[in-house]
Ligand SMILES: [Fe+2]
């Protein structure tokens with residue numbers, strides 16, 4: 001089975017590069033399923049039904065997310081009607097689902113899991129269950145399900161936490177793809193017990209920016225310590241970031257494009 005994992009789609013430039021590159025990448029590599037992280041899809045933070053649909057039309061089957069998932073007003077009204085996961089270690093009672101068995105018929109069945117790390121989320125981590133014990137719980141609950149692959153999006157800041165999760169799950173899931181930093185890493189590898197691992201797939205979006213945000217705004221913020229209203233960069237170069245997981249031949253290959 002082959003899965004294409006697309007990095008966080010950040011605002012309009014992110015949506016543009018997905019529409020431009022994804023259809024031709026699907027044609028060339030023929031993945032059985034395509035996943036992407038959507039937490040920055042709409043206006044840089046959060047999602048709308050319309051933009052999820054646009055990305056589905058471009059070829060994405062299912063989405064994971066992170067701490068921005070409920071940022072757009074009204075998300076709670078449709079979160080259960082869209083193919084989107086929110087972090088599984090959100091508190092009991094949070095709307096939406098944190099993991100899901102996705103059955104694509106002839107292309108196979110995948111258990112997709114979304115978890116958030118504990119480090120650096122500006123206080124939001126105070127609400128989270130421990131992702132290490134949560135993944136144990138999810139794997140135990142789903143152990144009798146017949147799936148072709150188990151794939152996890154670990155949405156986390158700290159590389160130490162991501163590596164610890166990688167080795168904690170080595171041999172227990174097929175792949176762990178990191179998201180959240182928006183910066184692609186080149187450590188795609190097979191862990192000793194066979195799990196495919198990547199610290200961060202990076203973002204789809206404007207790269208002449210600070211993680212998608214206009215740099216004059218972020219520089220002012222760091223110079224003065226004054227909070228700034230973020231605006232998302234539309235100009236300059238744009239990157240499409242993704243990784244192709246070949247689960248049979250145990251290969252994990254970056255597929256990046258820049259315009
Ligand atoms: Fe993000």
Ligand SMILES: [Fe+2]
Nearest residue numbers: 039066067180
């Ligand atoms: Fe994030």
